[in-house]
Amino acid sequence: MGPRWKGKGAEAKALADPMSKIVLKLQSSLIQSDARGILCGSSVLLAAEEEQALLFGRAYFGHPIVNADKDRQWFQLGMEEAFFLCYSLKCLKIAGEDKRLKDDQELWQCMKSKKAGFPVFYKAYSHLRTKNWVVRPGLQYGADFVAYRHHPSLVHSEYAVLVSSEGDAEANGRLKLWSDVHCTLRLCLGVVKTLLVLTISKNGDDDDSPSCLANYMVDERTVTRWSPEQSREEDTSDDVESQARE
Amino acid sequence: MTLCGSGVGCSAGVGGAGLSTVNPCTPAAVQDSPADGINSNIGNFQVTDRENYLGEGVIEGYSQKSNDIDEHEDHYASASSSKSQFRKVALKARWSDETGMAEVVDKRGTIWRTTGIVRSSKLYFSIEEVLFLIEIGALLLMDDGDISLSLEDMYVKISNGKHGCSWEEFQAYRQLKSLGYIVGRHGVPWSMKIVKSNHESVSSYGCRDNDEAVDLDSEESRSVFGLFNEMQIDEARLVFDVYLPNSKFRKSSPGDPSFVLCFTRGHPPSKADLEALERRCRNIPVKVCHVEQGGVSLFSFDKVELPILP
Numbered sequence: 204m205g206p207r208w209k210g211k212g213a214e215a216k217a218l219a220d221p222m223s224k225i226v227l228k229l230q231s232s233l234i235q236s237d238a239r240g241i242l243c244g245s246s247v248l249l250a251a252e253e254e255q256a257l258l259f260g261r262a263y264f265g266h267p268i269v270n271a272d273k274d275r276q277w278f279q280l281g282m283e284e285a286f287f288l289c290y291s292l293k294c295l296k297i298a299g300e301d302k303r304l305k306d307d308q309e310l311w312q313c314m315k316s317k318k319a320g321f322p323v324f325y326k327a328y329s330h331l332r333t334k335n336w337v338v339r340p341g342l343q344y345g346a347d348f349v350a351y352r353h354h355p356s357l358v359h360s361e362y363a364v365l366v367s368s369e370g371d372a373e374a375n376g377r378l379k380l381w382s383d384v385h386c387t388l389r390l391c392l393g394v395v396k397t398l399l400v401l402t403i404s405k406n407g408d409d410d411d412s413p414s415c416l417a418n419y420m421v422d423e424r425t426v427t428r429w430s431p432e433q434s435r436e437e438d439t440s441d442d443v444e445s446q447a448r449e
Numbered sequence: 450m451t452l453c454g455s456g457v458g459c460s461a462g463v464g465g466a467g468l469s470t471v472n473p474c475t476p477a478a479v480q481d482s483p484a485d486g487i488n489s490n491i492g493n494f495q496v497t498d499r500e501n502y503l504g505e506g507v508i509e510g511y512s513q514k515s516n517d518i519d520e521h522e523d524h525y526a527s528a529s530s531s532k533s534q535f536r537k538v539a540l541k542a543r544w545s546d547e548t549g550m551a552e553v554v555d556k557r558g559t560i561w562r563t564t565g566i567v568r569s570s571k572l573y574f575s576i577e578e579v580l581f582l583i584e585i586g587a588l589l590l591m592d593d594g595d596i597s598l599s600l601e602d603m604y605v606k607i608s609n610g611k612h613g614c615s616w617e618e619f620q621a622y623r624q625l626k627s628l629g630y631i632v633g634r635h636g637v638p639w640s641m642k643i644v645k646s647n648h649e650s651v652s653s654y655g656c657r658d659n660d661e662a663v664d665l666d667s668e669e670s671r672s673v674f675g676l677f678n679e680m681q682i683d684e685a686r687l688v689f690d691v692y693l694p695n696s697k698f699r700k701s702s703p704g705d706p707s708f709v710l711c712f713t714r715g716h717p718p719s720k721a722d723l724e725a726l727e728r729r730c731r732n733i734p735v736k737v738c739h740v741e742q743g744g745v746s747l748f749s750f751d752k753v754e755l756p757i758l759p
Contacts, residue, residue, distance in 0.1 A: 221759035335758035352758060362755075369720055381739050384717050384748065399755075402720045422720060423755055429736055429747040431628050435694050 204397050206352045207359040217353035222262070222335045226292075229258040233294035240285060240297045242305070245317050247285035247297055250275040263337045263354055264288070281340060282314050282321065283328035290413055291329055311413040320368065320375070322410045323403040326419045327366040330401065338364075345390055347375060350399065362399040362425075363391050369404045369422075378426070388428050398426045452608060535586030542574055543591050544598055549612035551579045551590060560587055563631045563698050567640040575634060576612040577622045579603060584623070617740040618688050621710060624745045629694035635687040635709055639700035685713045685722040687729060688738075708734040710747070723750050 208214045232255045240249040248268070251259055256276035259265060265278040280288070288295035289310060296304045305313065314321045324347065331338045337351040339360070346363035365377050365387070378384055378400065391398045402422040409415055539558035542551035553565060553572040560582065565574045574582070580603050582588035590598040607616055613634065614622070625632050633639060690706035692698060709730045713722060718737055726735045739746045 218759070223759060331755070334755055336755065350755075367720070378717055381717055381741065384739075385746065388748075399753075400750075423753050424720075424723070425749075425751050425753050427749045427751070429749050431625055431630065431747060435628060435630070 204361070204395060206361055207395065209357055209359065213357040217357050222337060222353055225258065225262045226332075226335070229255070229262045229264070230288075230292045230294045232258050233288065233292075238295050239304070240280065240295055242285075242297050242299050242310075242313065245282055247280040247282070247295075248277060249280065249295070250277050261354065263339065263351075282318055283325050283338075286310065286314060286325055287329055287332055291333070307413055315410070320366075322415065323368040323405075323419070324366055326403050326416055326421060327364065327401045329416070330421045331364070344394055344396065345387065346398075349396065360396060363387075363394070363396040364399045364401060367400055367402045369402055384426070388426065392428075400424045400426055538587060538589050540582065540588045541591070542579065542588060543593065543595075544579065545593060546606075548573075550575055558587070562700070566633075566637060567642075567700060569641075575614065576603070576607055577614040577619045580607055580619060581623055581626055614688075618712060618738075620740050620743070621712075621738045621745050621747075622689060625689070625691055625710075631692035631695060631698050631703075632710075633690045633692075633703075633706075635690050639703050642701045685711055685718055685726050685737075687711050687726065687735075691736075705733055708736045711735055711737050712740075713737060717748075718750065727752075 206214075208217075236252065236255060238249060238251075238255075240247040249265075250272065252275060256267075256278075259276075259278055260267070264284050265280040268277040268279050270277055285295065285297060289297055290307050297310055298304050299313070314325075318324065328338055328348065331348070331350050337354060338348050339351065339355070341348040341363055344363045347366045348364040349360035350362040350364055351360045352358050366375060367377065378387065387398060400423075402424070404420040404422065405415070406418045406420060407415070539556075540553060540560060541555035542553045544551045551574040553561065553574060556572060561572055564578050564582070565572045567573075574588075579588065579590060580600075583590060583600050583603060590603070592598055606612060607614065607619055610616070622632055687709050689710040691708050691710055692703065693707045709726075711718075711726050717739075718726070723735070723737075726737075734749070734751075737748045737750060739748065
């Protein structure tokens with residue numbers, strides 16, 4: 204399965220407007236406005252002025268919240284998104300209910316306590332975002348994330364992403380049974396996505412501080428059903444790999 | 450009834466419970482390969498140019514249509530088809546429980562070009578090859594005392610998995626063979642000629658260690674299958690070397706398999722399992738097979754590297 208662009212010209216549009224540049228613009232906008240978010244349950248809430256709100260939309264971080272605030276657009280960020288803006292892009296500060304800003308260490312502990320396996324999910328998220336893929340929640344496809352080649356208005360998501368962690372029961376516990384493999388691949392076929400499994404190797408047990416992320420290794424594998432009926436003349440399973448290398 | 454792996458075989462006829470196994474007792478169709486020069490009465494099968502690529506022993510009666518998702522749905526339809534045709538018996542072989550193989554005593558036709566291993570100018574079939582050929586009606590099998598062995602006898606023999614191939618593995622073998630793939634036991638040379646004449650080519654077999662090949666050479670075929678049985682007791686097993694349909698296939702120069710078919714015990718492979726399999730197969734792709742409830746599914750777990758986008 205290759206990228207499925209939405210209409211003619213979408214691919215050219217994407218090429219002319221690289222995602223890395225959009226994220227950079229968002230980053231400098233957030234730094235300039237000294238952006239602050241509020242940790243609220245397992246989300247981070249944040250208000251953006253008009254121009255910044257547009258950048259949030261173009262970089263596709265968070266969901267807009269509909270409310271009566273006429274001056275600013277509110278957004279709700281997931282934990283991985285918020286931590287990425289905080290820790291990797293250093294353009295967002297986050298406060299708890301006491302209104303005091305949390306440092307990286309506090310935020311890390313806080314997110315770990317709210318979501319088991321946060322370190323490996325975050326590694327997977329930041330791994331793809333760092334490669335300039337747009338990463339969104341994958342729950343509606345039964346996955347952890349979905350990954351887009353560019354903005355979802357231009358292209359359908361290419362990968363349903365499952366995060367697996369080597370050696371321990373963290374992450375999602377998925378694909379441990381054949382029935383789950385069949386189920387997941389059947390679903391992926393239906394929604395025209397390739398299943399991408401990111402396996403995180405921690406290389407040590409210490410996850411007290413986010414600096415451990417530097418030791419995490421990410422292994423990327425696609426899982427596909429191989430049909431002997433359709434592959435008699437050439438090995439079509441190679442297609443997935445060659446696409447991924449594009 | 451024979452308890453065979455995790456399915457129960459039943460010869461009570463087409464209407465019996467469970468999937469009917471396609472064999473000469475339950476009518477299904479077999480298409481003679483053009484190589485045999487018998488191409489009559491193909492019935493309602495589509496004859497396309499892909500036929501040119503079919504190897505010998507190709508069955509079109511499994512109703513494994515190209516839509517792999519709904520593969521089970523018309524087994525009964527095909528089993529009740531009256532347009533069935535099986536091969537005229539062309540091969541005779543003598544089974545030995547001791548070696549777990551059959552020595553071919555009368556080889557006619559062309560099936561042997563892609564089936565069986567050659568040792569000291571003799572042709573030997575493994576149990577999966579024997580069973581497949583009997584199922585398509587292409588082999589007469591006898592025991593040491595020249596008493597004919599039936600399909601049922603062979604189902605019983607494969608049921609204990611002692612001859613190097615389990616019922617589950619056989620189902621995968623049958624599906625690939627019925628589509629014209631060329632399938633050999635992983636790491637077992639088709640012929641010893643290549644090993645003698647060209648030691649470098651040993652590594653091109655994929656996963657077999659050089660010294661094993663040399664052992665085989667000296668000990669003849671007798672111990673071949675026993676040896677590989679013992680090698681496969683660990684979690685994930687490399688079972689078959691699979692080649693794409695190829696009418697020019699030569700046992701003396703088979704080339705690298707297209708992929709190695711692996712089986713895991715019970716669960717999908719972990720990353721560690723996959724890495725171990727890939728190490729053992731070096732540069733030959735690995736596919737993982739899952740056989741359950743009569744269905745054969747093959748999966749690729751391919752290592753990829755997502756591109757860094759602009």
